[in-house]
Amino acid sequence: MLQLEIRSPLEPPRTVRLETGVYTFGRSSAALIPLKDPLLSRLHARVRVEEDRVLVEDMESRNGTYVNGRKVGGAVALTRGDRITIGNTVLVLGDEASTRVVVDESAGPTPVEGMTLFPSDALLRAVRPGATEGAPGRAGREEPFEVLYEVTRELLHDRSEGELFRLIVDRLFEILGPDRAVVLLKDPDGGFQEAVSRFGDGIPPGDLVLSRTVLDAVAGERRAALFVAGSPAADVPSVSLVIQGITSCLAAPLCVGDEVLGLVYLDARLGHRQFGEPDVRLVTALANAAAVRIRSARLAEAAALREAAEREREVAQTARRAAEEASRVKSLFLASMSHELRTPLNAILGYAEMLTEEATERGLGDLLPDLQKIQGAGRHLLELINDILDLSKIEAGKLDLVREPFDVQALLSDVAQTMRPAVERNGNAFAYRPGEPPGMVLADVTRTRQVLYNLLSNAGKFTENGRVTLECSRASDDSGEWVVVRVADTGIGMTPEQQSRLFQPFSQADAGTARKYGGTGLGLVISRRLCQMMGGDITVESEPTAGSTFFLKLPAAVEPSVGETITGAVPVLPPQG
Secondary structure (H helix, E strand, C coil), rough: EEEEEEEEECEEEEEEHHHHHEEEEECCCCCCCCCCCCCCCCEEEEEEEEEEEEEEEECCCCCCECCCEEECCEEECCCCCCEEECCEEEEEEECCCCCEEEEHHHHHCCCCCEEEEEEEHHHHHCCCCCCCCCCCCCCCCCCCCHHHHHHHHCCCCCCCCCHHHHHHHHHHHHHHHCCCCCCCCCCCCCCEEEEEEEEECCCCCCCCEEHHHHHHHHHHHHCCEEEEECCCHCCCCCCCHHHHHHEEEEEEEEEEEEEEEEEEEEECCCCCCCCCCHHHHHHHHHHHHHHHHHHHHHHHHHHHHHHHHHHHHHHHHHHHHHHHHHHHHHHHHHHHHHHHHHHHHHHHHHHHHHHHHHHHHHHHHHHHHHHHHHHHHHHHHHHHHHHHHHHHHHHCCEEEEEEEEEEHHHHHHHHHHHHHHHHHHHEEEHHHHHHHHCHHCCCCCCHHHHHHHHHHHHHHHCCCCEEEEEEEEEEEECCCEEEEEEEEEECCCCCCHHHHHCCCCCEEEECCHHHCCCCCCCCHHHHHHHHHHHEEEEEEEECCEEEEEEEEEEEEECCCCCCCEEEEECCCCCCCC
């Protein structure tokens, strides 16, 4: 039974048992195997397991799917040991009954008894043909130079890690005749996992018990290790070797420079084989050659991933610049068209007002309703044009604000008096509660008045036979001193989902609201962005049928200052919700 080992820096390692069928991988919960990797697409890749083969294919992902460093086009057949890279996640194909590496901690920090450790300089000597004297089982074997040449030549071919390790293990079995041969690779946590293993006839697969000192010497110090029972160095053999009945074993690191990728391990039991120093050198030379090939493939794979990520960033940047340019052009167009529309509209409103006055003077009362409709529709259209013009200026960075200290209580009194008829039009009770004088506000007085008009107009429009309240207070927090204006109503209220759309352009609570109450959905958007440009913000608290409360927060003027002109667009804060 095959399995996929999943290695990701964002979640613990795990394995997936593969049965006949299709397995999808990606960020989405719709994937059969969901992963947390942010570089993955929602559905990134699929692995198809058939009776006689395993295939992997990309699902049109953003960053691509790679097998042993090569980008996948169509379906690619996999072999044991192949590495599938998707984003930062690596999937390794192997057998479910893999050899489990067990570390024997009993050896302690001293070298294992009976082990001969070869320093790095010894591993660099030429591989010497012939067997160590007294080491049986070498008769008729190929010369190590020939084996090394053959395997090195195979390294030039486009082989996967699994195929490469399988080749090495098979050739070592033919040449050295061990009972067990295993290639182990280091995992991200510093442990070891089997990449490829082979067991001789009559040797069942099982745990591979390695001494901690052997691992430290081979992997940590990049030194090969050799044990031969009965040799002068083996008077007191390793306990773990005795328990397993091992009479000879060797291990060599897979390393490139200071980086250790894993190790190659061989052992023999019951005195059937004895390994010698030439065997160690042969295995070490093969391990070094394989490590260079694997390291090159992984570097190529990493480079391909970086290139794909860089292309993704470039595409995203290009798309963002195009969107920004389109938004700028749109805003300039809207601003220009708004001016072109507002000029004749002002003329229409002016003539309608003149006709209304003339009809009144001549006693033509039957004409007044139609003229008033013209004026009402014209004012509504002018309001819409002004809103579009303001929003276009804000988005294009063309709107100028003058921040200067002013008495907010005087402004609120004037606004309350002006807006009272509009707020009370639906049978509402309007209350302005001055409270303690909040002091001076540092903002644009004209735009602040515009924001207050909008908040009170909405409160009166969405409330019938209810209550609207205008209050003001001073507050402070870690970011400074603030004046907070509170506009509360007992109207229709909003759900959290409706609140999330409240500050989006051309958006209202729902379509029914737009049909019943009218409006463009721009007033609150403009109001909030104006407040943000003045250093403040607008937030809302609301419940359906219980009304809404809007909080206008502006910086308090701590000291008198000269007016400050602000020009430019403002970043859009996330919607409330």
